[in-house]
Amino acid sequence: MQDEKSRAASWFRQLRDDIVAAFEGLEDSHDNGPMADAAPGRFDVSETKRASDDGSDAGGGLMSVMRGGRVFEKVGVNVSEVYGSLGVQAQKAMAARGVPGMEDDPRFWASGISLVAHMQNPHVPAVHMNTRMFWTPGAWWFGGGSDLNPCIEYDEDTAHFHATQKAHLDPHGTDHYPHLKKWADEYFYIPHRHRARGVGGIFMDDQNSGDWEADFALTQDIGRAFLKAYVPLVEKRRGQNWSDADKETQLVHRGLYAEYNLVYDRGTKFGLATGHDADAVLMSLPPVAKWT
Template sequence: MTDVAESEKTRAKDWFEGLRDRICAAFEALETAQDTGPFADLPPGRFDRRETRRVGAAADEEAGGGVMAVMRGGRVFEKVGVNVSTVFGILAPEARRSLTARKEIPGLDADPRFWASGISLVAHLRSPLTPAVHMNTRMFWTPAGWWFGGGADLNPMIEDPADTTHFHAGLRAACDAHDPAYYSRFKAWADDYFLIRHWNEPRGVGGVFYDDLCTGDWEADFAFTRDIGAAFLPAYAPLVERHMRRPWTEAQREIQLVKRGRYAEFNLVYDRGTQFGLRTGHNPEAVLMSLPPVAKWP
């Protein structure tokens, strides 16, 4: 596996930060556009940005951090977070075990240095008719090599087949531009990964998910990861626009709250990013940003 230069790490970091800025601007524009319908009397939501820091394994260890951008109580978005972090240092033994349980990483015990940068987004909407969504792309490096990962998945409270079709079409186009086998492969991976196994039910209607991607061509893998991130807004924003002014019922809100409970269960029990973030000492508020603001369990 070929190593990467510091300049390539910087390019990845800069891409994730630029993507965050475009998404935050688009979501704030949707808040302003919601001038009729439910919650239109509220001021448009805005993102609050705060720096986060990772706590290193040793007191003098450089560890990195990021910026947590969160909007709460908006007209359209009840809670949405778009976090970017770039963390590095020494992987603690527990974090090393969590990685090597998934794949062999040669030499990690002998040289446990790492570097990781990525964007993570989770949106919980006011309307139970508008689907929640998750998107994440990232780059991970150790002295043994580098990997990209991420994807996006749609989590409707009440499924609309037209929404599902539109979302998947955008992701398929991004995949097909790089490899005609990617979409079917990464869609199946998403269906398996986002299964809430103790309920034997999917978290949503899927999307694409990939992990540990290294074809040996860093530029090609980075380009694919960029295109998955760039596909997100065209795949998702029209769904918000389609539903955000529609009225809903208390019965539909009840369905939404129970679905959010399932979402929280998945993220706390199964999600790899949540586990890795907590095991490597990252800010727990940023790691747990994905949890919904209000949820119910039957």
């Protein structure tokens, strides 16, 4: 499984590089409309480390964050490769999920990419994407997806986002898109608000068909779909003027995003429970939010 781990980790790193380049390109090409006169944003890149109980090497990654750009108010694109032994609580949680052998052997390896973008213009939707591979001595699986989080909804933008994802999933079987769309609708739901976090997307977890190559190819196409699904929406909306009321709507909607990520998101809970860099784990939180 070592070769498969290396291939997955390399893929997530390449996807990170492609997205960072594309997002900085959006900053450079924004030359008309609100904030076009500001300086284009750039990513600050720093290494992250996972803290192990005994001080041994436990892996880490790269945290890439852009703040105060003319298109992106805050966007983070993190990639990681971590390993070691799970803490007691994380081990119990994995065992409760039915991970084979986890009761007796807490070793694990995980790699993935995680992205959250919060935008300057309220007409440009916020977005989330992640893909990952997880290994234990008794199992391996893939997970991830992407979902759109507009504060001002445009039906045609939602349709484009979903259609692009469907086009990338259908070659792997036409049952994948409706299944993963339904999963996203259920996963990105805020029970205490009785509403969805956004307009959905696709999501999967514990993906192990028994064919690693097939599952890896599916995961790669989830990643490949992202820029094609999202960049055209940014290009379409970034030049629109906005009002104070639009900005207020955006800030209140960001409160929903923060609530979900802090209360329900499985990745946030896992990252904090396993000792990964807290700043990297909480990168998803918006820079400014409001509650009514």
